Amino acid sequence: MSSFRIPPALKAVFNSFPLLIIPDDPLPAGCPRPSPEAPALYVFTTPEDAARGNPSFNPSCLKWQTYLKFCGINYRIVPSNNHASPSRALPFLVTAGTVASTLPSNHLGKWARLNGNAPKEISAENPQVQAFLSLVNSQLRDAWLYALFLEPNNFYNLSSVHYRSTVASVVNIFLSHQMQSAATQELLQARPGGVISADDIYADAESAVSALSTVLGDDEWFFGGKEPGLFDATLFGYLHLILTLKWDEKEAGLVRAVKKHENLVGHEERIRMKMYPNAPKPSAWVWVEGS
Amino acid sequence: MLELHIWGPAFSLPSIDPQCNAAVAYLNTTLHKDEWTVIASSNPLLSPTRQLPALRDGMTWVAGFRGIVEHLRKKSQGLVLDALLSDIEKAECTAFSAFLETHGQCLIDLSLYVSAKNFDAITRSTYATLLPFPMQYYTPGVIRSQAKARTAGLGVTALDVDTNEPPASAATPTGIPHTTASTQAQPSILTATEGASTFKLTGLVHDFLQPLQARLGSSRYFFGSDPSTLDCLAAGYLSLCLFPELPHSWLANEMRKEFPRMCGYLNDIRTPMLGKFVNANEVLAYTRGSSEREKTPATELPWGVVERGDLPWMSGFLVDCALDAVGLGRGAETRRRKLQEREQSMDPEDLERKRKVEAAIRSLRIRSVLTAVGGVAAFIGYCVWSGFLQIKLKEEVEEEEEEEEEAVVEVETKEGKDGDELTQAMIEGPSGFGLAGAILGLRRQPVNPDDSVEVEVEVEVEHDEDSEKHDENNEELSPEEEEDIANDIRAEEDEINELIAKDVEEDIEGKAE
Numbered sequence: 001m002s003s004f005r006i007p008p009a010l011k012a013v014f015n016s017f018p019l020l021i022i023p024d025d026p027l028p029a030g031c032p033r034p035s036p037e038a039p040a041l042y043v044f045t046t047p048e049d050a051a052r053g054n055p056s057f058n059p060s061c062l063k064w065q066t067y068l069k070f071c072g073i074n075y076r077i078v079p080s081n082n083h084a085s086p087s088r089a090l091p092f093l094v095t096a097g098t099v100a101s102t103l104p105s106n107h108l109g110k111w112a113r114l115n116g117n118a119p120k121e122i123s124a125e126n127p128q129v130q131a132f133l134s135l136v137n138s139q140l141r142d143a144w145l146y147a148l149f150l151e152p153n154n155f156y157n158l159s160s161v162h163y164r165s166t167v168a169s170v171v172n173i174f175l176s177h178q179m180q181s182a183a184t185q186e187l188l189q190a191r192p193g194g195v196i197s198a199d200d201i202y203a204d205a206e207s208a209v210s211a212l213s214t215v216l217g218d219d220e221w222f223f224g225g226k227e228p229g230l231f232d233a234t235l236f237g238y239l240h241l242i243l244t245l246k247w248d249e250k251e252a253g254l255v256r257a258v259k260k261h262e263n264l265v266g267h268e269e270r271i272r273m274k275m276y277p278n279a280p281k282p283s284a285w286v287w288v289e290g291s
Numbered sequence: 292m293l294e295l296h297i298w299g300p301a302f303s304l305p306s307i308d309p310q311c312n313a314a315v316a317y318l319n320t321t322l323h324k325d326e327w328t329v330i331a332s333s334n335p336l337l338s339p340t341r342q343l344p345a346l347r348d349g350m351t352w353v354a355g356f357r358g359i360v361e362h363l364r365k366k367s368q369g370l371v372l373d374a375l376l377s378d379i380e381k382a383e384c385t386a387f388s389a390f391l392e393t394h395g396q397c398l399i400d401l402s403l404y405v406s407a408k409n410f411d412a413i414t415r416s417t418y419a420t421l422l423p424f425p426m427q428y429y430t431p432g433v434i435r436s437q438a439k440a441r442t443a444g445l446g447v448t449a450l451d452v453d454t455n456e457p458p459a460s461a462a463t464p465t466g467i468p469h470t471t472a473s474t475q476a477q478p479s480i481l482t483a484t485e486g487a488s489t490f491k492l493t494g495l496v497h498d499f500l501q502p503l504q505a506r507l508g509s510s511r512y513f514f515g516s517d518p519s520t521l522d523c524l525a526a527g528y529l530s531l532c533l534f535p536e537l538p539h540s541w542l543a544n545e546m547r548k549e550f551p552r553m554c555g556y557l558n559d560i561r562t563p564m565l566g567k568f569v570n571a572n573e574v575l576a577y578t579r580g581s582s583e584r585e586k587t588p589a590t591e592l593p594w595g596v597v598e599r600g601d602l603p604w605m606s607g608f609l610v611d612c613a614l615d616a617v618g619l620g621r622g623a624e625t626r627r628r629k630l631q632e633r634e635q636s637m638d639p640e641d642l643e644r645k646r647k648v649e650a651a652i653r654s655l656r657i658r659s660v661l662t663a664v665g666g667v668a669a670f671i672g673y674c675v676w677s678g679f680l681q682i683k684l685k686e687e688v689e690e691e692e693e694e695e696e697e698a699v700v701e702v703e704t705k706e707g708k709d710g711d712e713l714t715q716a717m718i719e720g721p722s723g724f725g726l727a728g729a730i731l732g733l734r735r736q737p738v739n740p741d742d743s744v745e746v747e748v749e750v751e752v753e754h755d756e757d758s759e760k761h762d763e764n765n766e767e768l769s770p771e772e773e774e775d776i777a778n779d780i781r782a783e784e785d786e787i788n789e790l791i792a793k794d795v796e797e798d799i800e801g802k803a804e
Contacts, residue, residue, distance in 0.1 A: 091362050127502030131386035138389050153645070167331055169659035190393075192434070193341030193354070198629065200358070208389070211382035250641070 041065060043091045044163070050077040052278050055240055057162045059144065061091045063230075064108050065238035069275045070228055071116030081163075081207055109230060121221075121229020128223060132215060133221035135208050140238055142187055143205030143254055146198065149183035153248035168284070202253040213261035219272065228271060239268040243282035292328065293318070293368075294595065295359075296338070299331040299421035299578070300571040303533040305592060306331070306344075307417060309399055310356045311772060313527025314344035317360060319592065322369040329594035331578045333421040336607050355387075356527070360520055373519050381512050384521045387506060387513070391521070394499040395528035400438035401447060401492065402532065402542040410435060410538045422574065426608070427611035441504055445495065447488045496545045502784050506550050511559065518560070526564045566592045660770040 006014070043061035045054070046048070056062045056077075068075055085092050087104040094100050095113070103111055103209070112118075122129060132214070148159050160176050187196050212235065222227045242258050243265065258264055272279050295318055297311035305315045318327050336353040338345030345354045346362065364371060373384060403414045410431075418431040440450040503525070507513055513521045532542050533554060547554055561567075569592070578597050 064801065100590065125501075127505040128383065128386070128499075128767065130502040131390040131506070134390040134393050135386040138393050152652075153648055156648060169655070170663045173656065173659055178460040185440075189437075190396075191340065192437050193335060195342070197340065200355075203361075204357070207385055211385040214378045214382035215386070217379075252644075 037096060039075045039096045039204055040078045040094045041068065041075050041091055042078045042094070044081065045077060045079045047079050050079045053276065055276050056091075057273075058090065058243075059141075059237035059241060060105065061237075062240065063234045064091045064093075064105055066236050066271065066275060067109065067233040068112050068116070070119045070121075070233060071112040073112060073116040103251070114204060119227040119229055121222045122225045122226060122231070124230060126223065128215070132212065132222075133231060133234065135211060136238065138190065139204040139208040139214075141206075142190065143201050144238060144242070145183045145186055146201045147247070147251060147254045148245075149180050150187075150247065151198075151251040154251050155180065157248060158245055160223055162273065183281060202257070206257040207242070209257045209261060209264065211218060213264050216263050218263065218269060221267075228273065232267070232271065236268060236271045237265075239264060240272060240279070243268055244280045261264050293322070293326060295327060295329045295334045296343060296345045296347065297329060297332070298343050299333045300529070300569045300574050301417045303568050303571070304530055304534060305329065306567055307403075307421065307526040307531075307567050308343060308416075309395060309531050310342075311344040311527070312530060312565060313356045313518045313524045314346070314359050315592065316523040316526040317356070317363075317372070317562075318710075319564055319566070320370065320523060321372060325592050326369065328593045330595040330597055331421070331574060336611055341611075346565060355417045356524065372523070374512055374786070375517065376519065382517055383506075386516065387521050388524050390502065391524050391528050395532070397442055397445065397544055398495060398499055399528065399531050400442050401445075401495070402537065402540075403535065404435045404438035405442055405447075406537075406539055408539045413535065416435065420571065436470070445491070447495075478619050480714065491543050493545055496542060497549070500546065500553055504550055507552065507556060511556075518564070521593050523564065526557070526560050529553065530561060530565060533557055553625075616654075 005021070007166050041064065042056035043050075043056040043065055045056045045061070049055070049057075056065055065226075080090060082088055082090060084090075085104075086102055087103065091108070093103045093108055095103065095111075109124075124130070124133075143185060147154055149155055155176070159179065160172070163175070184196070188194060216222055219225075221233050225232070239258060242254050245255075249253050268282070272281075295314060297306045298308040298316065299306065301307035306312045315329055318329070332344075335343050335345075336342045337352070339352050340354040342354050344356065344359065345352055346359045348362065348366075351362075353359050360372075365368065365371065373381060376384060386521055402409060403412055416433045418434075419427040421427075422430055461751075512518050513525065533546055535543070537543070574594055574670075577594055678694075
C-alpha cells in the first residue's frame with residue numbers, strides 16, 4: 001500500500017467518479033407480467049389470430065398449442081418471436097400465479113400432463129411412436145423448411161409475410177436473408193455434401209407422408225389411441241399448416257403429397273373442428289395470384 | 292457392372308461412414324458378386340451430391356443410401372428387399388430407417404468425431420490413411436465440424452475438450468459426485484469432463500437402442516426371417532457404434548452392457564452383409580493399385596481399383612471450391628437447371644405471373660435500398676441543418692470570404708484612385724461592395740432594399756479599415772491578374788445590381804398598387 005501511491009492527477013480523476021451502487025431498475029413498463037388467472041403460451045402468431053384463438057403459423061408452436069388443449073389446460077396465447085424467449089426458441093410458457101416460472105418447450109409435455117388431464121394417449125416410449133416421430137422430424141420437417149423458406153415464391157408470399165414483423169423494409173431484407181440461410185444450414189446438417197436437391201427432399205417427404213397414412217389406417221387417432229396425444233398434435237402442427245397455407249401453384253409439392261391421403265386430411269379436420277373452430281379451412285385456399 | 296464408391300475401410304469394416312457401410316450391406320445382400328464392385332475411393336467429389344456412397348451405373352451416378360436403393364428398385368436388378376413386407380411393415384421400415392439415420396448419426400458423430408480424445412487418437416489418423424496428401428489435413432476437420440454442428444443441440448459439449456472451459460464448471464451442473472475422487476488423486480481434465488457427460492450419453496444410447504431392441508424382439512431380422520433395407524441400415528450404423536476400438540469407448544461399452552440382444556443381432560448379420568474382417572491396409576494397397584493386381588484382398592467383398600490419382604483429385608477439389616465461391620457450384624447449377632426446366636414447362640400465363648412476382652420482389656428491394664439511402668441522406672442533412680457539421684463548413688465559408696474580401700479590396704483601392712467612381716459605387720448601394728459585401732450582409736441580416744442604407748454604413752466602416760490594412764499587403768499581384776479579378780467582380784456586381792434593381796422596382800410597383 002505504502003509503496004504505491006496514486007498520482008494526484010489520477011486521484012482527481014477517480015474522485016470525480018465516486019463509487020455509487022444504484023438500486024435495480026424496475027422492469028420496463030411494456031414487460032409482460034404473469035397474469036394470476038391463466039398461464040401464457042408465447043407463440044408465433046398474429047395479434048388477431050391470438051385473440052380468436054386460431055392456430056399459430058409455426059409447426060412446433062402449433063404442436064404445443066394443440067397439446068395443451070388436448071390436456072384441457074386453459075391458457076392464453078401471446079404473439080411473440082424468438083428474441084423474446086429465454087431459450088431463443090418459441091414456444092415457451094409462463095405459468096400463472098405470483099411466482100411465475102418460464103418453461104421452454106421441452107418441459108411443456110410433462111408440465112401439461114401434471115397440470116391438466118393427461119389424455120389417454122399411447123406412451124411416447126413406444127418404439128413405433130419414436131420411429132414415426134423421427135420420421136416427421138426429419139423428412140417431413142426438411143420438406144417443410146425447403147418449401148417454405150427456399151422456394152422463392154412461397155418465401156415471398158408466405159414466410160416473409162408471417163415471420164417478418166418489423167416495419168422497416170431494410171430490416172426485413174436482412175431478416176429474410178437470415179431466415180433463408182438458417183433454413184439452408186438446417187437442411188445441410190443432414191446433407192454433408194452441401195447440395196440440396198428439391199426432388200430428393202420432396203420424394204422423401206412423399207414417402208414419409210404415405211408411411212404416416214399407412215400407419216394411421218382407418219383409426220381415428222394414431223397408433224390406435226383412444227384420445228389424440230402428443231404425436232397427433234405434432235403431426236397436426238404440420239398437416240394443418242401444409243393444408244391451409246396458400247402455396248404457390250408451382251411449389252406446392254408438399255400439399256399435393258398430403259392431399260393424396262384422405263385419412264390424413266380427415267385427421268387434420270377432426271382436430272381442427274374440435275380445437276380450432278375458427279381456423280381457416282383447407283378448402284378455402286386458392287392459388288396465389290402473382291402480384 | 293455397378294461401381295459403388297465409398298469412404299475407405301476402417302475398424303475392420305468396409306467403410307468409415309455408416310451410409311457407405313449400409314450401401315455395401317445392401318448390394319452385398321441383393322446382388323451377386325460379379326455384378327458389382329466396391330471402390331474405396333474416399334472422394335466425395337465423384338458424387339453428384341458431393342456425398343458418398345455413390346453408385347455408378349454406366350453413365351449415371353446415384354448418391355446416398357436411399358437413392359441407391361431406389362435406383363436399384365426401379366431397375367429391378369438383383370433381389371428386391373422389402374417386396375414381401377405388408378404395407379404397415381413398409382411404413383414401419385421407412386419410419387425406423389429415419390430413426391436409425393438421425394439418432395445413429397448423432398451417436399456416431401459424438402463417439403468418433405466430437406469426442407476430442409477419440410478423434411485425435413483414432414479417427415484423424417484413420418482418415419489420414421484413406422486420403423491423399425493435402426486432403427488428409429483438411430477433410431477430417433471439415434467432417435468434424437459438421438458433426439459438431441449436428442450434435443450441438445444435444446448439450447454434450449463436455450466431450451469436446453477444445454471448446455471446454457474449466458472442468459469444474461462442466462462437471463458440477465450435472466451433479467457427478469466427484470469430490471472424493473478429486474481429493475484422492477487429481478483426475479485429469481479428460482476424466483472429469485467426460486465422466487460428467489456420461490449420464491447424458493447413456494441416456495442418448497438408451498433412447499437410440501431401446502426402440503430398436505423392442506422392434507427387433509426375438510426374430511432374426513427386423514421383419515421376420517428375411518433381411519430388409521432396415522437391416523442393411525442397421526448393419527451400417529450399429530457396426531460403427533460397436534466395433535471401433537476407441538480410447539473412450541462409452542458407446543460400445545454401454546451397448547455391450549445394456550443391449551446384448553442388439554450385439555448378438557449385429558454379430559449375426561455382420562458376416563453375411565459386411566464381410567468377415569476387412570483388412571484396411573490390404574484393401575487400400577489394392578485399391579490404389581500399388582500391390583500386384585492378382586493378389587486380391589481376402590474378403591467377401593468385390594473390391595475394385597480407384598481410377599483417379601492425387602493430382603486430378605486435388606485440382607477437381609480446387610475447381611469445385613472456386614466454382615462454389617463464384618456461385619456456379621453444383622448446388623447453384625442444379626437449381627438453375629431446375630428453374631430452366633420449370634420455365635420451359637410453364638405455359639405463358641404462368642411465366643407472366645412469375646415474372647410479375649419477380650418484378651415485385653425486385654421493386655421491393657429497390658424501394659428499400661432507396662429508403663436506406665434516403666434515410667442516410669436525410670440524417671446527414673439534418674446534421675448539417677442542426678449545426679453538427681457547421682464547424683467545418685464555417686471554416687470554408689470564412690476562407691472564401693477572406694479571399695473575396697481581398698479581391699474586393701483590390702478593386703476598391705484601384706477605384707480609389709479616381710474618387711468619383713468610388714463614391715458613385717457607394718451611392719449605388721450595397722452592391723458596390725461586391726459579392727463579399729453581399730455575403731456579409733446576408734450573414735448579418737437579410738438584404739432588404741428598404742434598409743440597405745444601414746447595411747451600407749456598416750459595411751462601409753469595415754471596408755475602410757480593410758482597405759487600409761490590405762493596401763500594404765497586396766502589392767505582389769501583377770496588373771494582369773488584378774485586371775482579371777476586377778473584371779470578374781464587376782460582372783458579379785452587375786448581376787447583383789440588376790437583381791436588386793428589379794426587386795426595388797417590384798416593391799415600388801407593389802406599393803403603388
